Amino acid sequence: MRNPVDHLMERWARDMARRVSRRRFLGGLGALLFGAATVPLLPVARGETPRPAAGGAADPGDPQTCGYWRHCAIDGFLCSCCGGSVQSCPPGTEASAVTWVGTCHNPGDGHDYIVSYNDCCGKTECGRCLCNRNEDDKPLYMPFKSNDYNWCVGSKVGIAYHCSTARIVGVAK
């Protein structure tokens, strides 16, 4: 059975192809992409309900589970279970300025990614979806490879720890 969204998109594309020249379409798309790139910088965008970034064949798994591939070195409560998402903090919290990073293997595309586990700060513990995995975790004397620090340290709102995100910040070479 055809997905109704696919059906809608197909109708929109066919309609667009009839009405709009290729150059005008690309110009519009460029404006749209530029807008998309700038929107997250606006304060209002931060207040939007975070959309799940994960899922699908290229990013398989459920970010609300400990076994999700990006959680390979996480230690804390999953922000996906706390009103945030895998890359966004829940409302009213502040993302930590400093953090620890892990290198996790994505089974969806076979690449290893550098994952930044920014803590979200300023409220008491979320208390949901506690997850501790220690792939390549190092002791406290290697701070930026250690998940035993409270990374809310250095945040404007102080060290009250709420939950942890798992944001892709690079591809491991």
Add this chain to the structure above:
Amino acid sequence: MKRALAGALLALGLARAALAQLPLEPGGVAQLPAQPGVHWVWVNDFSFFALPDGKAFLVDGDSGRMLGLLSTGYSFDALVVPHSGGVIYSPETYFSRGTRGTRTDVVTIYDTVHLAPLGEVKIPPKRASIMAMMAGQVLTDDERFLLIYNYTPAQSVTVVDTRARKFVGEIDTAGCALVYPTGPRSFFSLCGDGSLLVVTLNDQGRAASRTRTKELFDGLRDPLTEKGVRAGDTWLFASFEGTMHPLKITRGGGIEAQATWPLFSAPELAQHWRTGGLQHLALHAATGRLYAIVHRGGAETHKDPGADVWVWDLASHRKVQQISARNKVASIQVTQDARPLLFGCSFESNRLDVYDVASGHYLRSVEGLGITPGLLVTP
């Protein structure tokens, strides 16, 4: 006959009336004896689901009774209990609005008889907020200075004079973490490049010298856990893969790496035995025995709780005992008397288990000790 029956009933009634009447009782507040029991233990709860509400439970391992509690603030690690007795030091963090507002860090000084605050020393609001570690806060050997690890993320050590009950100052430990005392006026920190930072103090508690050793361990290939224990003049650190690294304290507080030795035999390594947990080593000083939580697991299981405690003789490096834990444990502690108890707990439950060391037998459990009990400290 009737008379006898009436008499018996009267006597019974009087007896019941007498039984029903308990004496009136004055109210009061319990006190503890001046000397702690040899089988007492402080169960420090870092309270991971409610970090503002750290606490420490005092438990008698013989009776299984809880004797009292200290309320110890945000992101609590552990109490520091001097051998000289009388007081307990507790590095604590508070916010003026619970989880926000002005942060205040203090060392609260509690009296051991009333478990009430005697005073406090205000310290810089920099105390490291970490998974609980014994090396987060320690006393120098003569108990004069309390040393507290800071992470802001700049690394340093706060020095508190326990005699004057005053903050002395901070010692920069850039690149190096935690505090391991080595004498009355010295300590070291573990550094990310595999070296140690050795610091000596003057009598005012300020740094007299700071020296970096050469690289003593490979922190990338097989890191030492930071959960070492001290046997006299030697600090003992287990590596992730089960190699024991003895670091001997030399005259003047220096450090000399001794020959490493394996905790596990080749067949045990093939079966993936390794140490794991939060406070995975304990020591009985008089017998020279080392206790370690062990489990079978692969790489990166260095924090996993274990269902077994193995015991090594430190003189011969031979394994001399295996204790099967009733429940998995992440932290262990051993009392230092001639008939020692082994305590075990895990942040995965709020129960303390008590074992007889000589027989290895399970004795009892104490339930309901906070939320995520971490470090065990014997007074």
